[in-house]
Amino acid sequence: MTNNRVALVTGSRRGIGRAIALTLARDGYDIVVNDYEIDDNAQQTAAAIEAQGRQALVLQADMGSPTSIKALFQQIEQRFGRLDVLVNNAATWSWHDFLDIPEEDWDTMLNVDLKGPFLCSQAAARLMIANQDNNPRIKGAIINISSVHRSRCWPQDTVYGICKAGIMRLTESMAYELGPQGIRVNAIAPGYIDSRVPHPNEPPIGQPTYAEPVVPVTPLRRIGVPEDIAEAAAFLVSERASFITGQCLTVDGGFLLGGTPAT
Numbered sequence: 001m002t003n004n005r006v007a008l009v010t011g012s013r014r015g016i017g018r019a020i021a022l023t024l025a026r027d028g029y030d031i032v033v034n035d036y037e038i039d040d041n042a043q044q045t046a047a048a049i050e051a052q053g054r055q056a057l058v059l060q061a062d063m064g065s066p067t068s069i070k071a072l073f074q075q076i077e078q079r080f081g082r083l084d085v086l087v088n089n090a091a092t093w094s095w096h097d098f099l100d101i102p103e104e105d106w107d108t109m110l111n112v113d114l115k116g117p118f119l120c121s122q123a124a125a126r127l128m129i130a131n132q133d134n135n136p137r138i139k140g141a142i143i144n145i146s147s148v149h150r151s152r153c154w155p156q157d158t159v160y161g162i163c164k165a166g167i168m169r170l171t172e173s174m175a176y177e178l179g180p181q182g183i184r185v186n187a188i189a190p191g192y193i194d195s196r197v198p199h200p201n202e203p204p205i206g207q208p209t210y211a212e213p214v215v216p217v218t219p220l221r222r223i224g225v226p227e228d229i230a231e232a233a234a235f236l237v238s239e240r241a242s243f244i245t246g247q248c249l250t251v252d253g254g255f256l257l258g259g260t261p262a263t
């Protein structure tokens with residue numbers, strides 16, 4: 001049990017989720033690091049959170065499994081007795097021409113990318129509402145990670161795009177229904193974000209191999225880094241955003257303003 005604020009970031013062993021976890025730790029949250037694969041990256045993320053003086057709880061759970069999600073929330077309740085922030089970040093994807101989309105890929109992506117955030121949000125909202133906070137207007141905040149694919153088509157992105165568009169509608173319904181309970185719900189739509197794990201034999205973070213066609217059509221003339229998304233999430237869950245709900249913040253360097261998708 002803790003009196004400190006607690007945040008769960010799904011899929012946070014690496015990439016954007018990791019950056020959000022570290023930024024929320026910087027802002028004073030204890031963090032539940034979740035992933036379906038717990039490896040050295042997950043342990044390093046936890047160590048980096050603890051190095052900031054915050055608690056890190058590493059919990060394996062598969063966002064595609066309702067049983068696994070239920071167990072995840074039971075463990076959070078047992079350990080912390082509260083949850084203040086949920087970031088639905090974990091996602092999976094595969095790319096196929098429309099006529100070649102395997103049915104199992106449809107099921108997997110809809111389960112992990114859309115049903116998982118729905119189930120996590122339900123469980124998180126119940127924990128938040130049960131929280132005996134003095135201020136009934138501030139029970140918690142939920143962030144759903146969408147994508148620029150929510151509103152623009154790329155080749156082979158049918159199922160991923162559907163999930164990321166669905167996440168937006170989920171955000172709006174949740175904001176509408178949970179607002180009166182003191183829970184704000186917003187989405188972030190990242191553009192091109194270099195979420196690789198740094199490696200000495202690869203280009204530095206921010207300069208991925210796909211950058212060449214993307215940077216010239218991005219008004220801010222660079223590829224995003226995970227910290228760009230993390231700072232947006234930190235703002236949206238903070239009291240500075242206390243009158244913002246049901247919105248999607250696009251964080252893409254201006255790409256959607258008119259960039260031609262790279263082929």
Ligand SMILES: NC(=O)c1ccc[n+]([C@@H]2O[C@H](COP(=O)([O-])OP(=O)(O)OC[C@H]3O[C@@H](n4cnc5c(N)ncnc54)[C@H](O)[C@@H]3O)[C@@H](O)[C@H]2O)c1
Pocket residue numbers: 010011012013014015016017034035036037061062063064088089090091092112145146147148189190191192193194195196
């Ligand atoms: N990187 C980009 O350019 C970009 C752009 C738009 C949106 N996004 C979104 O940002 C989020 C994070 O993406 P990223 O680029 O950091 O990817 P990533 O692959 O680096 O991280 C995703 C994490 O989710 C975990 N994960 C995958 N399936 C899971 C499951 N079933 N259960 C639990 N964890 C699971 C992975 O193990 C991984 O740690 C995703 O929602 C993605 O759709 C990314």
